[in-house]
Amino acid sequence: MSQNESSISFDFTDRAKKVKLEAIGAHVYYDDNHVLKDINMIVRENTITALIGPSGCGKSTFLRLFNRMNDYIDSFQLSGQVLIDSQDIYERNVNVENLRKNVGMVFQKPNPFPKSIFENVAFGMRIRGISKKTELEGIVEDALKNAVLWDEVKDRLQKPALSLSGGQQQRLCIARVLAVKPTVLLMDEPASALDPIATAKIEELINVLKEQYTILIVTHNMQQASRISDKTAFFYQGQLIEYEATRDIFINPRKDLTERYITGRFG
Amino acid sequence: MKIHEKIIVLFLWMCSSITVLTTALIIWILVKESVAFFEHVSIIDFLTDLEWTPLFSAKKYGILPLLTGTLLCTLISIFVALPIGISIAFYLSEYAPDRLRSILKPTLEILAAIPTVVYGFFALTVVTPFLKDFIPGLNTFNAFSAGLVMGIMIIPMISSLCEDAIRAVPDSLRQASYSMGSTVFQTSFKVLLPAASSGIIVSIILAVSRALGETMIVSIAAGQQPNLTLNPFETVETITSYIVQVSMGDVPQGSIEFQTIFAAGLTLFIFTFFLNNLSHLIRRKYQEKYE
Amino acid sequence: MNREIRNKVFDIGFRIFGIFSTFLGVILIAIFISSIVQAGFSKIDWNFLTGLPSRFADHAGILTAWTGSLWILALSAIIGIPVGVGAAIFFEEYAPKNSLTRILEINLTNLAGVPSVIYGILGLELFVRSFKMGSSLLAGACTLSLLILPIVIVATREALRAVPQSIRQASFSMGATKWQTIWHQILPASAGGIATGVILALSRAVGEAAPVIVIGALAYVPFVAESPLDDFTVLPIQIFNWVTRPDPEFIVNASAGIIVLLSITFLLNGIAVYLRYRWQKKMKW
Structure with a gap:
């Protein structure tokens, strides 16, 4: 456990930060399937929050509440409130496209578009009507630099994105999201399909991104959760069992269930 | 949805409805003209007659x-x-x-x-x-x-x-x-x-x-x-x-x-x-x- | 032991029969094409390609026929591709999954199975007579567009379906609308597959004779069509016309005509196969 203590930069000024994301009494149903039960949770600005729990516990569904990607599931039903910057994002007049510009998402498997590296990063601007080459070039370069990919791809921006390695592809997906300047990043097991070296790079990147973004990250990897996150939420069977500072959860969980999960006795 | 996107979807919908229209028209045309045909030729003859000679002078309409x-x-x-x-x-x-x-x-x-x-x-x-x-x-x-x-x-x-x-x-x-x-x-x-x-x-x-x-x-x-x-x-x-x-x-x-x-x-x-x-x-x- | 040998014999016997069956078609094509080339190749010259039709086998050329076929190819592409691809996008990306869609689905398989000659009857009543297009290129192309519509739709849907869901998710999560996702991501990613299907469909349209005969395209057209409203003939009709003449000289003409028709068909199919190959190679997610 000593490695955890050294690598966590626990934020003692936590309470001073602004509330960014909020779920208030959130229930989610897929038909008769009650997948999230009365979730109440507050996430503060510029923090990393890890969502952990066994498969099917609802953590991914919870993550996708914040960019409304669950909307594509026909039987999806939500009650309760989900707020970003105190604004209910499920209200009728919310523009989902603009919401998603503000809330970027990185998926489990790298999913670059089958286009060039440049076009991948430029896509977010293109669909918002920006097509001036010089403007795009500047934004693409910045985004790639922020995703720590620039040096590796600057000479081959026109090459297909699918020619990159898995880790590079995932950083490209992050760059693609950063290019539209969101404030929230949702990450759904972003490193689970990558090798250890690529994973380390992604984690390093996430740590830097924290300065500017509020990050929610789903992970199966307890080590990863303890390495990178400020707070950790443990989900089990659709319920939020425990939500505390990461250090507390890993060293001194309050619930027996949490401890059993973290120590690998189930899951 | 933006207005131009609605127009596109309308166009796509029209394209897909052409497939239904085609079937409907095929059936409609075949049935309509056949009805006219069967006003002159008894359907019994059509189904039972053993000869098909509509282009001859002695016309028989057995299919x-x-x-x-x-x-x-x-x-x-x-x-x-x-x-x-x-x-x-x-x-x-x-x-x-x-x-x-x-x-x-x-x-x-x-x-x-x-x-x-x-x-x-x-x-x-x-x-x-x-x-x-x-x-x-x-x-x-x-x-x-x-x-x-x-x-x-x-x-x-x-x-x-x-x-x-x-x-x-x-x-x-x-x-x-x-x-x-x-x-x-x-x-x-x-x-x-x-x-x-x-x-x-x-x-x-x-x-x-x-x-x-x-x-x-x-x-x-x-x-x-x-x-x-x-x-x-x-x-x-x-x-x-x-x-x-x-x-x-x-x-x-x-x-x-x-x-x-x-x-x-x-x-x-x-x-x-x-x-x-x-x-x-x-x-x-x-x-x-x-x- | 006896049984073992028997099993072995059946196994090897069927293997041989399978190889025989598979190559039977290939061999028949080879025999057939070589016999046609022998019969007709010498006939193909400048006069044949640029000659107008004639009652005399010697003078008869296929200028009006092959230009008519090219007209039909182009017009069917212009009419059939947008409608077919549009319908496929609607079916695949927009149509709600309900019982109405299921009926559309059944309807589509039905259309694909309607005999081509029935499409001719439809074209005759609808385009030639009701829309007063006459037996023009336009009427022919409209008829053939309807004929190839199911093929284009099925191929396009397959290509759209081959684009992984993760691409759609990525695009939506970037805040793209549905149409932006289709236009910027799904269509480019499936373009190779769509093009393959479309070209195969067009090759079918070029080879069709029955529906164009039924709408009244003529065997004897003494001029090259200059507008979509002109009368026309196509290569398959010209070939059919020659085949049905008793004079053996016309059989030579028919062979030569077939060589030209097959060249067009095989060229289109070759392009389609090449595009599919390239697309499959490129699209490895």
């Missing part, structure tokens, strides 16, 4: 000669295509090495790409003269050559549909069979054939439907003389070749002679419509089974 001609050619073609098509399917899916398969499949597709008028030419100028050496009294225009060549034409259709059906059988069945010491042949015909049977039946139905509607091969090679016969070496006329015959001639549109093509067309359409729906039904059933 049976055209129907037997159509069915005769179809039957011959299926007899040719079915054993060969199924054998190809099993060979490609169970025997052939992947590399060979990847070469053979596109080659077979060439057969499907050849225009039917070319097949008709083949039947008339190559197959019939060749067969005449073996079959004395073979008519220059005959159902046999037409059916034979039509069979060659539908081989790729049967083989590719059957192959899909065979490949859809889960590998676990194959492994179970091989682990019991079965040969590839035994696995193919005792395990895979029954398991893929509905898919294979679908392929046969679709092939029959295709053969019923085939026009140019029969127009060229089977002749244009409605004969009530089941002798494959005789000249026959099919529904489709009759429609072509009328279209090529100078029958005035709107006349009763001309209306015959709608009644004939409706008869053909009923057959193919029934078969196509049947195949769809069976396919739905067996898809459910595997899901």
Whole structure:
């Protein structure tokens, strides 16, 4: 456990930060399937929050509440409130496209578009009507630099994105999201399909991104959760069992269930 | 949704509704004109009369000669295509090495790409003269050559549909069979054939439907003389070749002679419509089974 | 032991029969094409390609026929591709999954199975007579567009379906609308597959004779069509016309015509196969 203590930069000024994301009494149903039960949770600005729990516990569904990607599931039903910057994002007049510009998402498997590296990063601007080459070039370069990919791809921006390695592809997906300047990043097991070296790079990147973004990250990897996150939420069977500072959860969980999960006795 | 996006979706919706409109119009036109036709000709005569001579002065409107001609050619073609098509399917899916398969499949597709008028030419100028050496009294225009060549034409259709059906059988069945010491042949015909049977039946139905509607091969090679016969070496006329015959001639549109093509067309359409729906039904059933 | 040998014999026997069956078609094509080339190749010369039709086999050319076929090819592409691809996009990306869609689905398989000669009857009543297009190129192209519509739709849907869901998710999560996702991501990613299907469909349209005969395209057209409203003929009709003449000289003409028709068909199919190959290679997710 000593490695955890050294690598966590626990934020003692936590309470001073602004509330960014909020779920208030959130229930989610897929038909008769009650997948999230009365979730109440507050996430503060510029923090990393890890969502952990066994498969099917609802953590991914919870993550996708914040960019409304669950909307594509026909039987999806939500009650309760989900707020970003105190604004209910499920209200009728919310523009989902603009919401998603503000809330970027990185998926489990790298999913670059089958286009060039440049076009991948430029896509977010293109669909918002920006097509001036010089403007795009500047934004693409910045985004790639922020995703720590620039040096590796600057000479081959026109090459297909699918020619990159898995880790590079995932950083490209992050760059693609950063290019539209969101404030929230949702990450759904972003490193689970990558090798250890690529994973380390992604984690390093996430740590830097924290300065500017509020990050929610789903992970199966307890080590990863303890390495990178400020707070950790443990989900089990659709319920939020425990939500505390990461250090507390890993060293001194309050619930027996949490401890059993973290120590690998189930899951 | 933005307004221009709504317009695009409207356009897409219109495109898709054309498919429904097409079916509706086909049925509407065939039925409307056939109704007009049956005001002059009794439907009993149409179904029972043994002669079809609407273009002669002594007019008879019995569809049976055209129907037997159509069915005769179809039957011959299926007899040719079915054993060969199924054998190809099993060979490609169970025997052939992947590399060979990847070469053979596109080659077979060439057969499907050849225009039917070319097949008709083949039947008339190559197959019939060749067969005449073996079959004395073979008519220059005959159902046999037409059916034979039509069979060659539908081989790729049967083989590719059957192959899909065979490949859809889960590998676990194959492994179970091989682990019991079965040969590839035994696995193919005792395990895979029954398991893929509905898919294979679908392929046969679709092939029959295709053969019923085939026009140019029969127009060229089977002749244009409605004969009530089941002798494959005789000249026959099919529904489709009759429609072509009328279209090529100078029958005035709107006349009763001309209306015959709608009644004939409706008869053909009923057959193919029934078969196509049947195949769809069976396919739905067996898809459910595997899901 | 006896049984074992029997099994072996059946196994090998069927393998041989399978190989025989598979190559039967290939061999027949080869025989057939070589016999046609022998019969007709010498006939193909400048006069044949640029000659107008004639009652005399010697003078008869296929200028009007092949230009008519090219017209039909182009017009069917212009009419058939947008409608077919549009319908496929609607079916695949927009149509709600309900019983109405199931009916559309059944309807589509039905359309694909309607005999081509019936499409001719539809074209005759709808385009030639109701829309007063006459037996023009436009009427022919409209008829053939309807004929190839199911093929285009099925191929396009397959290509759209081959684009992985993760691409759609990525695009939506970037805040793209549905149409932006289709236009910027799904269509480019499936373009190869769509093009393959479309070209195969067009090759079918070029080879069709029956529906164009039924709508009244003529065998004898003494001029090259200059506008979509002109009368026309196509290669398959010209070939059919020659095949049905008793004079053996016309059989030579028919062979030559077939060589030209097959060249067009095989060229289109070759392009389609090449595009599919390239697309499959490129699209490895």
